[in-house]
Amino acid sequence: MKEYSQEIRALTMRWVRRLSREKFSMLFTLVQPMLFWLIFFGNLFQRAADMQVTQSSSYISFLTAGVVVMxxxxxxxxxxxDLLFDKENxxxxxxxxxxxxxxSVILxxxxxxxxxxxxxxxxxxxxxxxFGVQPVTGLAGVATILLIGMMFGVGLTAISMAMAFSVKSHGDFFSVLGFLSLPMIFLSSALVPLAAMPGWMGFLAQFNPMTWAxxxxxxxxxxxxxxxLPxxxxxxGVMVLFDALCLYGGARAFRRAIG
Amino acid sequence: MTRPVAIDVSHLGKTYDKVKAVDDLSFQVYSGEIFGLLGPNGAGKSTTLRILITLLNPTSGSATILGLDSVKDADRVRQTIGYVPQERAIDRFLTGREHLELLADLYHLSAEQAATRIPQLLKLVELEQQADRPAKTYSGGMKRKLDIACGLLPDPKILFLDEPTLGLDVQSRLRIWDHVRQMRERGITVVMTTNYLDEADQLCDRIAIIDGGRIKALGAPHELKVGLGGDLVSLTVREHDRVEQLAAAVKNLPAIRAVTAKANGLDIRVDSPEKALPAILEAANRLTCQLEFIDYHRPRLDDVFIARTGRSIKDDQPTTEDA
Structure with a gap:
């Protein structure tokens, strides 16, 4: 157990070090979702979005949950x-x-x-x-948001690692990534509530775990x-199922790749 | 002569998608030697290496490393071996020292052990000055030295090197060879793959020539070369009608193995050029048979490779390393 924690600590520190050495990349990773979506998109659609439809005082306040989950x-x-690069080199x-x-590496x-x-x-x-958006449920609400984010994140990371272990080249990886990301966002309640979507999009969005989150x-x-609360x-419940599925697939891909 | 066996490979096979990458391979590596797996890319040497370092499970046969099975005792095997992958297996963003610190934790060294061993290794591979610079600033040779330091960190009994000098300049190459020889002096058994004939020839105590997943030849480089039938002396005679006469005179000289007469001269296989050459020249003198041209060459490892595999290793000299 002591050895296990020694390994995991050292491996986790490596990721932290890498990130801290890539200052630009870190900056953009951190700033991009806020700048892009929350500040630009949120303010841009402030007047275009119908408050009756979004059921909120401002589009930014509606969008915040979406940006968090995005x-x-x-x-x-x-x-x-990073594991993909580790595998390749x-x-x-x-x-x-x-x-x-x-x-240990995966953990x-x-x-x-x-x-x-x-x-x-x-x-x-x-x-x-x-921008005036205060979570009405306070700190406990923020903690709950973090918990939901973590649960969703674990499954997604598992998918990503499974892909990293399975793909033949990193070109494939990034193509799939690019293909997945935007449709997942558009086919969810991130930007528009389900009720306001065209029927077929709303239908598809119901099956997107992102919508649930x-x-x-x-x-x-x-x-x-x-x-x-409901x-x-x-x-x-959905996330437990989602994570179980993703972790199972991830474990299989990992075992196939590492043996 | 029985020597302690460090690695025992028995009928090893590995099949990927019905393709036999390694086919019924058997060999032993003795303690304290430098053992080379020589072959072109895709020959199966990297697959063999990966099985030995427990990263791949064989589909048939077995490999024991210091008496431990590569599959069943994988964890204990990993504790006794060091591995030096190919050059790029380095994290560009970490410094040389951080690489060693990371590995110290992965080998579960205590902080004190790490604190004594890491500076020693940095000194050994002459990277003290650059230890705290990120690896992306390192030259190919420096990366390779860091690789070797990483491989030596666990104080291994056996060190595995995958293409240790691939893509290095001549000087770095010679330095790496020196390091490898130093390891042998420290009692470490070294197993390496290479597709450089000169590297196998000059660095390895024994080699296995692998092609198409099978061993084509096994032994010390000089044994393999001698096995081809000795050094070759070719004479071109000025007066072609005297070839027969010269052949008869040379045949019974010492250290001569075989004489083949050609239209314009002789091909002579000799055991020892030191004895044979003067004797041959003397015989020619005695007969006042004028020689136009003398060519002497020792069988090179290329000749062994061609003789055993039916092709030259350079036929498909790789541009990138094999998987």
């Missing part, structure tokens, strides 16, 4: 990228030739991605707060516990 989505889907092999527990990645994503979510909520986060920010309960 950040989880993007970080999660990109969570396997042989570093993963070097790690695996040492007497570490076979799960370190989960810990790292989850931590970074949680920090980012907090920053997004902070920026939203500057957003529908639980949004009332935590806008409405209050009474409206939020959604929170539901999303936790």
């Amino acid at each position: 950040t989880v989505l993007n970080n999660g889907l990109a969570g396997g990228v 042989g570093f993963l092999e070097r790690l695996m030739s040492t007497p570490i527990h076979r799960t 370190s990645r989960f810990i790292f991605v989850t931590t970074i994503t949680s920090l980012q979510v907090l920053v997004i909520l902070g920026v939203a707060w500057l 957003i529908d639980a986060v949004r009332p935590l920010i806008l409405q209050g516990w009474a409206e939020a 959604h929170v309960g539901m999303v936790i």
Whole structure:
């Protein structure tokens, strides 16, 4: 157990070091969702969006939940990228030739991605707060949002790592990533409530786990516990299922790749 | 002569999608030697190496490393071996020291052990000055040295090197060879893959020539070369009608193995050029048979490779390393 924690600590620190050495990349990773979506998109559509439709005092306040979950989505889907590079340049092999527990590398990645994503979510909520969006459920609500984000993030990171272990080249990886990311966002309640979507899009969006996550986060920010709790309960159930599925697939891909 | 066996490979096979990458491979590596797996890309040497370092499971046969099975005792094997992958297996963003610190934790060294061993290794591979610079600023040779330091960090009994000098300049190459020889002096058994004939020839105590997943030849480089039938002396005679006469005179000289007469001269296989050459020249003198041209060459490892595999290793000299 002592050895296990020594390995995981060292491997997690490596991810932190890498991020801190890539200052530009770090900056853009952190700033992009806020700048792009929350500040530009949120303010841009302030007047174009119908408050009757979004059921909120401003489009930014409606959008905040969406941006939070989008950040989880993007970080999660990109969570396997570093492992992909490690696999391609042989570093993963070097790690695996040492007497570490076979799960340590993956676990370190989960810990790292989850931590970074949680920090980012907090920053997004902070920026939203500057635009007058205050989560009505307070700190407990913020904690619940983080929990939902983590649960969703674990499954996504597992998908990403499974892909990293399975693809033949990193070109494939990024094509799939690019293909997944935007449709996941458009076919969810991130930008527009389901009720306001064209029928077929709304129909598809119901099956998107992102929709479930957003529908639980949004009332935590806008409405209050009474409206939020049923959604929170539901999303936790959905996420347990989602994570179980993703982790199972991820474990299989990992075993195939590492043997 | 029985020598302690470090690695015992028995009827090893690995099949990917019905393609046999490694086919019924058997060999032993003795303690304290430098053992080379020589072959072109795709020959199966990297697959063999990966099985030995427990990263791949064989589909048939077995490999024991210091008496430990590569599959069943994988974890204990990993504790006794060091591995040096190909050059790029380096994290560009970490410094040399951080690489060693990371590995120290993965080998579960205590903080004190790490604190003594890491500076020693940096000194050994002459990277003390650059230890705290990120690896992306390193030259190819420096990366390779860091690789080797990483491989030596666990204080291994056996060190595995995958194409240790691939893509390096001549000087770096010679330095790496020196490091590898130093390891042998420290009692470490070294197993390496290479597709450079000169590297196999000059660095390895014994080599296995692998092609198409099978061993084509196994032994010390000089044995393999001698096995081809000795060094070759070719004479071109000025007066072609005297070839027969010269052949008869040379045949019974010492250290001569075989004489083949050609239209314009002789091909002579000799055991020892030191004895044979003067004797041949003397015989020619005695017969006042004028020689136009003398060519002497030792069988090179290329000749062994061609003789055993039916093709030259350079036929498909790779531009990138194999998987």
